[in-house]
Amino acid sequence: MKLLTLESIGKSFGVNQVLNDLQFTIDQGEFVSIIGPSGSGKSTIFNMIGGLLTPDEGSIVLNGKRINGKRGSISYMPQSSSLLPWRSILNNVVLGQELQGAVDKDKAIAMLKKAGLEQFVHAYPHELSGGMKQRAAFIRALLSPQPLILLDEPFSALDELTRADMQRWLLDIWEQHQPTILFVTHNIEEALFLSDKILILSEKPAAIKKSYDVPFQRPRNEDLFLEETFLQSKKEVYHYLKNVD
Amino acid sequence: MKKQFLKGWSSLFVLLLLFIIWEVAVRLADTPSWLLPSPAAIFTEAITGWSNFSIHLLSTVQLALLGFILGSVFGLLTAMVLHLVPFLREAVYPLLILSQNIPIIVLAPLLVIWFGFGLLPKLIVITLVCFFPITIAALDGFRQTPQDLKTYMMMAGANRKQLFWKLELPFSLPSLFSGIKISATYSVMGAVISEWLGAKTGIGVYMTLASSSFRTDRVFVAIFAIMLISLLFFAIILIAERKLVRWRSIEGETK
Numbered sequence: 001m002k003l004l005t006l007e008s009i010g011k012s013f014g015v016n017q018v019l020n021d022l023q024f025t026i027d028q029g030e031f032v033s034i035i036g037p038s039g040s041g042k043s044t045i046f047n048m049i050g051g052l053l054t055p056d057e058g059s060i061v062l063n064g065k066r067i068n069g070k071r072g073s074i075s076y077m078p079q080s081s082s083l084l085p086w087r088s089i090l091n092n093v094v095l096g097q098e099l100q101g102a103v104d105k106d107k108a109i110a111m112l113k114k115a116g117l118e119q120f121v122h123a124y125p126h127e128l129s130g131g132m133k134q135r136a137a138f139i140r141a142l143l144s145p146q147p148l149i150l151l152d153e154p155f156s157a158l159d160e161l162t163r164a165d166m167q168r169w170l171l172d173i174w175e176q177h178q179p180t181i182l183f184v185t186h187n188i189e190e191a192l193f194l195s196d197k198i199l200i201l202s203e204k205p206a207a208i209k210k211s212y213d214v215p216f217q218r219p220r221n222e223d224l225f226l227e228e229t230f231l232q233s234k235k236e237v238y239h240y241l242k243n244v245d
Numbered sequence: 246m247k248k249q250f251l252k253g254w255s256s257l258f259v260l261l262l263l264f265i266i267w268e269v270a271v272r273l274a275d276t277p278s279w280l281l282p283s284p285a286a287i288f289t290e291a292i293t294g295w296s297n298f299s300i301h302l303l304s305t306v307q308l309a310l311l312g313f314i315l316g317s318v319f320g321l322l323t324a325m326v327l328h329l330v331p332f333l334r335e336a337v338y339p340l341l342i343l344s345q346n347i348p349i350i351v352l353a354p355l356l357v358i359w360f361g362f363g364l365l366p367k368l369i370v371i372t373l374v375c376f377f378p379i380t381i382a383a384l385d386g387f388r389q390t391p392q393d394l395k396t397y398m399m400m401a402g403a404n405r406k407q408l409f410w411k412l413e414l415p416f417s418l419p420s421l422f423s424g425i426k427i428s429a430t431y432s433v434m435g436a437v438i439s440e441w442l443g444a445k446t447g448i449g450v451y452m453t454l455a456s457s458s459f460r461t462d463r464v465f466v467a468i469f470a471i472m473l474i475s476l477l478f479f480a481i482i483l484i485a486e487r488k489l490v491r492w493r494s495i496e497g498e499t500k
Contacts, residue, residue: 050400072402082397086415086492095411099403124492144401 001028003063003180004049004148010057011044018044020205023058026148026182031174033183033191035241036201042184045206046150049074049182063147072100075144079153081133083125089136090121096144104143111139115173131162135169142179151183155190167193168222175219188237192216193224200240210240282462287469290462302470304446305436309474312368312439313432316375317425323376324383329409334384345377349435353442367439374435375428382424386417422486429478433471 002025009022018041026032036042047053049060051071059066067073075096083092093112094103112121115135120128128136134154141149155163171194174181185191191198195214202209215233216224224230264284270276271283278286291298323341327334349370356366390413398412440449448467455463 052396052399071399074400076397076400078393078397080393082393084394084412084415096401098411099398099401099407126492150400
């Protein structure tokens with residue numbers, strides 16, 4: 001079932017055309033990654049789905065409703081954890097719910113426990129490490145009532161080890177809850193490891209150059225990184241990304 | 246904590262030293278007490294004249310508190326309106342700065358002509374000195390809200406009201422408190438000045454009477470009383486700040 005559809009989206013800032021005839025769809029429960037050269041308009045796409053920007057052409061349809069320029073239709077996890085420093089972790093993770101209406105603290109506590117943040121339920125964000133902050137930020141997005149989660153390079157500020165940990169953790173949580181996720185990254189391995197589908201963006205003005213279906217079975221684990229087929233896929237995606245039309 | 250404690254003591258020590266030098270200098274030079282009384286003489290006057298002075302003290306504290314509360318509320322409201330209506334902000338901000346350039350000493354007699362000798366002109370004077378630091382501090386605090394937090398809130402669907410109450414206002418609290426601290430100390434000065442306009446009681450009245458009858462010791466009692474009240478106000482605000490902005494102070498300690 002189609003959850004999100006972008007239909008021939010165009011966007012320019014003055015003479016600078018950023019997106020041209022961009023289209024893709026995301027199914028319910030699908031994990032989709034967007035990968036592309038830096039400055040290719042990934043954040044513009046996010047800001048449009050989030051309603052901060054309005055497309056010049058085309059329409060964005062979520063659950064059969066046109067959401068051009070409408071804020072609050074999706075839940076969001078930014079690059080920096082963006083937890084509010086004066087709120088405890090518990091009060092932070094329910095913020096997404098709070099903005100939309102009803103707050104369910106019991107569910108939030110249960111989820112924090114599952115995420116290994118049990119001791120930190122009443123702690124403040126500055127007491128947490130970078131990885132733990134990102135976990136809390138993801139739980140906040142997961143608890144929000146919207147049907148689609150946008151993840152904007154959520155692990156790019158973390159060190160390599162924490163990053164690998166977080167990828168495994170995210171995969172786990174995703175397999176448990178099966179939320180629909182749109183994930184922006186510029187790490188090919190990360191995209192292959194996590195997603196069902198990878199959308200490869202072209203240079204500016206950006207459009208989808210290739211929609212790559214990730215061939216690996218789920219559940220996945222980190223052994224995947226060492227397999228021959230993984231390397232093969234990595235080469236293919238790299239090729240699409242760099243090529244030579 | 247220990248460091249702060251030591252800091253407090255060291256300034257007290259310097260103050261004590263100054264008093265000792267003053268005492269010794271006055272005694273050695275044999276200065277007449279109407280010119281410069283010794284600290285001991287001032288202290289004696291503070292104790293013997295307490296029953297008379299306490300009435301004035303209480304009246305000033307009440308006036309300062311009332312004016313301070315009024316000024317704070319007015320200052321915060323002004324900041325909120327200016328922040329939420331950008332057009333007004335551009336139009337009114339320069340006028341706010343101008344309002345601080347009016348010499349109070351000149352304005353005060355005018356206020357008496359317009360509003361009489363009652364409470365109103367006094368409160369106007371105190372509000373005028375108090376609101377400005379709060380407005381400026383709050384406006385700065387609202388404006389410095391980090392862009393990434395704002396982006397998150399907007400992506401998550403926060404409306405203007407939620408953005409202000411859940412993000413901008415709590416974020417501005419540390420900055421707001423610096424403004425409130427300044428205003429709290431100004432309010433005492435404002436109250437004393439407003440009492441010069443004409444009042445029955447108050448430190449301002451007591452001071453005027455004392456200096457016109459060459460009771461320099463009483464003038465000094467008044468000065469020290471003003472300092473003490475200001476310090477007390479400051480301390481109360483500081484405690485409130487520690488309670489309300491706990492996240493900030495903990496954050497600072499761990500870094």
